[in-house]
Amino acid sequence: MPAIANPSLLILLHHHHHHHLRPRRFATALLPQTLLSLLSSSIRAPALRAHSTSSSAQTQPLSTDNARTGRSGSISSPPVQPDIAQKIDINPPKGTRDFPPEDMRLRNWLFNNFKELYCFEDRGNRRVALRPELTPSLARLVIQKGKSVPLPLKWFAVGQCWRYERMTRGRRREHYQWNMDIIGVPDVTAEAELISSIVTFFKRIGITASDVGFKVSSRKVLQEVLRGYSVPDHLFGRVCVIIDKMEKIPIDDIKKELRSAELSEEVIEELLQVLSVKSLEKLEEKLGTVGEALVDLKQLFSLAEKYGYADWIQFDASVVRGLAYYTGIVFEGFDREGKLRAICGGGRYDHLLSTFGGDNIPACGFGFGDAVIVELLKEKGLLPELSPQVENIVCSLDQDLRGTAAAVASILRQKGQSVDLVLENKPLKWVFKRAARINAQRLILVGSAEWQKGMVGVKILTSGEQYEVKVDELE
Template identity: 75%
Template sequence: MSKKQFSIIQLSCISILKLAALTFTAMPATPFSRSFLISQPRFNHYINPIFRSVTHQLSSSPFPFNVKSSTVRFHCALSQAAETDSTSGGRSGALSPTPPVTGEVKKIDVNPPKGTRDFPPEEMRLRNWLFNNFKEVSRLYGFEEIDFPVLESEALFVRKAGEEIKDQLYCFEDRGNRRVALRPELTPSLARLVIQKGKSVSLPLKWFTVGQCWRYERMTRGRRREHYQWNMDIIGVPGVMAEAELISSIVSFFKRIGITESDVGFKVSSRKVLQEVLKCYSIPENMFGKVCVIIDKIEKIPVDEIKKELKALGLSQEAVQELLQVLSVKSLTELEERLGGSGEAIADLKQLFSLAEKFGYSKWLQLDASVVRGLAYYTGIVFEGFDREGKLRAICGGGRYDHLFSTFGADDIPACGFGFGDAVIVELLREKGLLPELSLQVHNIVCALDEELQGCAAMAANILREKGQSVDLVLESKPLKWVFKRAARTNAERLVLVGNSEWQRGMVRVKILSTGEQYEVKLDDLK
C-alpha cells in the first residue's frame, strides 16, 4: 500500500467517525432526532462493517494507525447517543450500546439496600409462621382477606396535618407524569377500596391484610425502612364494641404465640380527651390534628420541646400546662374528675374497660391519656401495644377513624382498625426466648442407587407427591453417605432407595430414619 493510498483510507475512516459522532451525539435531543434513532436502529448495523473493513486495511498497512483508539471512539459515540436518547425521554433500548472493548467488571454490593431485608429459607420459615398466625387469628374472628397495590397515588398519603409520614414517603413521578408512592401504611388504601366498591358491599365490613410498607425513616431496633404489617379493620360499626373486638383479636394472637399479660399490655385513651381540653381554651378545630402529631412525640423528645412546639401553634401557656397535666393521667377515675363524667371521651373509655372484663382481657389494659397516635385521621379511642419492660417501641397500634373517608371526597363511614408490624414482635419473641425452632422438614428422600435408575426414582417420587407426601428427590448420582447427611439436614422421615434388584421385582426399599427399620414395598403400594 502506498502512502497516498494510506492517506485516502485514513481520511475515509476519519469521515466515518465524524459522521457517526455527528449523527449520534451532535444532534440536539429533539423529537426528530429521537424518532430518527428509534426508526433507524439498523444504522449501527450498516456503519460497523464499513468501519471495520477500513480499519482492517489500515491496521495491515506499514504506516502507524491507532485502530484500538479509533474503535473505542466510535463505540463511545454510539453509547453516548443511546444514553442521550434514553435520558431525553425516548424509547429506551432503541439503540443498544456496544459493551466496552476492555475493562474489569465491577463486583456488585451483595447487601440489600439499607433498611431492607433478604429472606433466606430460615428467615422465610419464621416469616411464614408469623403470617400464618396473623391470618389464622383473623379468620377465627370472621375477617376476610384483602390486598392492595404496593404502589399507590402519592395524594392518598399526603394530608395537611404536619405528619412525619409525609417526609418519609418513597415517592416519584412515573413516566405518565403521575405522582406515585410506595405505600407507607395500609389504611388509606383500604379506604380507597371501600370507596371504590361503594354500595356493592354490605356493611359492616370485617377485612384484614398482611402487606409490605415502606418508610424512609431513621432506623432503630424494630424499625426498618420496609416492613410487613398485619391490619384488621371494621367498617360501618360506630360503637366501642368494634374496638373491643379488635383488641381481643390481638390478645388472642399474643396468647397463641406464648405472650402473656405480664409481657405485654395496651395503653388506651381517646382523641376526644384532647378535643375536650382544647375546646375549653377555644383552640380552633383545624389545629387538632397538628396538636395530636406533637403530643405523639411525648416519649420521643424532651417535654420542653413539646411545650415549645405547642406554643408555636398558638396555644397559651395556661392551655399547654393544662393539656400536659391531663395527658399525664393514668387512671380513669382521675381523668373523670378532671373532665367530668358527661363527655363522650369518658363514656367511651368506661364502655371499653367494661367490655374488656367481658372479653376476659382487662388485665392487659391500662389508661394512658398521652396516647394519641401520630396519624391525623384518628378520631376516638386509640390504643398501643407495648412491652412492659420498656425495651422496645410500640408493638402495634390503632383506633377509630370515623372521618378518614371524607378526606378523599366521600361520605364518612364509622371505622376502626389496627396495624401490627412484623419487626418488633420478632424482637420481643427473641427477647423472651419464644422464637420457634423452624427447620426444614420433608417426608421422604428418594434416591437411585444406580445412575441408570434415576428415571425410576422420579416415578417413585411422583407417586408419593400425588399422595400428598413431600419428597426431596436426589437429582445426581451420590454416595449413600451423602444421602444420609442430606436426610439429617432436611429432617426427612423416610429414605426410599431404588435399587436394581428391587426394581426388577417392582419393589423399592424403604428405611424409617428415626428407628432404622427397613422393608421392601411394591411401587403401587408406596404411600
C-alpha cells in the first residue's frame, strides 16, 4: 500500500492580528489531534467548574483579549438582568471563542506543551509546528479523501517527526517514525494484523521473541471498572492519562491525581488492583466474561496463536499508552532486558476521526521510531554491516581517453549497471584501492590499444580474472 504524503508543517492556530486566538479552517482538523495527543499534564490543574467567561478571564490571564468580549450583535444592547424573562444569545461573537475554565485549562496545557513542540509563527502569522507524530496528518488526509477511498485503508508512512525533549538514549529531537494504520475495520483482527507486521519486521532484522515482547491491554478494561462504579464516562480519558504515568511518578502522586479526578478511594483501590493483573484468567475473575474488554483481548490472543506470534505478546493491564485518543486495544513493544524505553506503541482510536469532524470510522495504528530499535540492534550485536556496493569501476589509462571512459560508463548505466567512473588522472594503484573500498565487482580499463579495436579491458576483482571484450558485449 502506498505511503501517505505528510507535509511536515502542522498549522496549529491562526494568530489573528487582533491577537484573538482562533482556529482557522484547517485548524479544525489539526488542533484537536494535537490537543488530544498531548493531554497529559492539564489534569494537574485544579478543576474550576465555573462556566462564566469572566471567571475564565480572571483565572487565566492569557484569555483576556477574548473572554470578556460580548457578542458583537448585542454590544449596543442594554445590560440584561438574569431574572428578566428574555432570551440571551449564549454564543460568543461570530468567529471568536470563549475559554471557560475547562477549555482554558486545556489551552494552558496545550501552550505549556508547546515546550515539547518545535512551534513558531510563520510570516503569514500562522502558528505552525513541526509535526511531533504522524497520526494528525493521516487523520487529515483520510477526512479530506472522504468517501473517494473505499475502506478499509491499510496505509503506512515513514516520516520525520520532531520533539523538543531532553535527549536520552534512543530519544533524539528529530527521528523517523514508521507508522502503519488500518482505517475502517472495527474488529480486533486489525490490531492482530498490525502486531503481525511489527513481528514480521523484527524477525526480518534478526530480533526474536526472547529479545522483544509486546505488552497488550485494552482501555476498555479501565472503562469497565469505572462504569462498574458509575464513574462518569467523561473522566475516562483523563484517568487513562494519569495511569500511563504509573512507571514515571510515585504511586502516591498517581493516587493524588486520581483523587483530584474525583475518584473515590474505593474506585482508586479497585483500579490499581485491576492494573496489576497480568493474565487474562485473573482479568476474567475481576471483570466477568461478558465485557468487550475480555472478548477483544481473548480474540487478539487467539489470533496471535494462529499468526504464530503468541510467544511475543503478554497481557498487562498496566499498559494504557499516553495518548488520550486510544479507545480499545493498546500495545507497546519493549526489550525484555528492560534497558530501553518503549520500542513502539499503538492501539485502537475509534473516535479520533469523528472528533476531527470526519465520519465515525473505526481505526487503529502504531508508531515505531528509528532510534530505539537501532540501540537495541547495537545491544544485541545485530547491526548489519552495510558496505558500499558498486558493480563497475571504469577508468581510462590515458587522459585523452577520459571521454571514452565516460561513454563506456554511459553504456553500462543504460544497461542498468552501477558505475563509479574515475574522473581524475590517477595511478592504477589508486584505482585498485578505490575499487576495493567501494567493493567494485569489476574494473573496466579503457586503454588506447584496446579501444582502437573497439574493446576494453575487464578485470573481475573477486577472482582476478582478466580479459578483453567488445564494448557492446559488456553485460
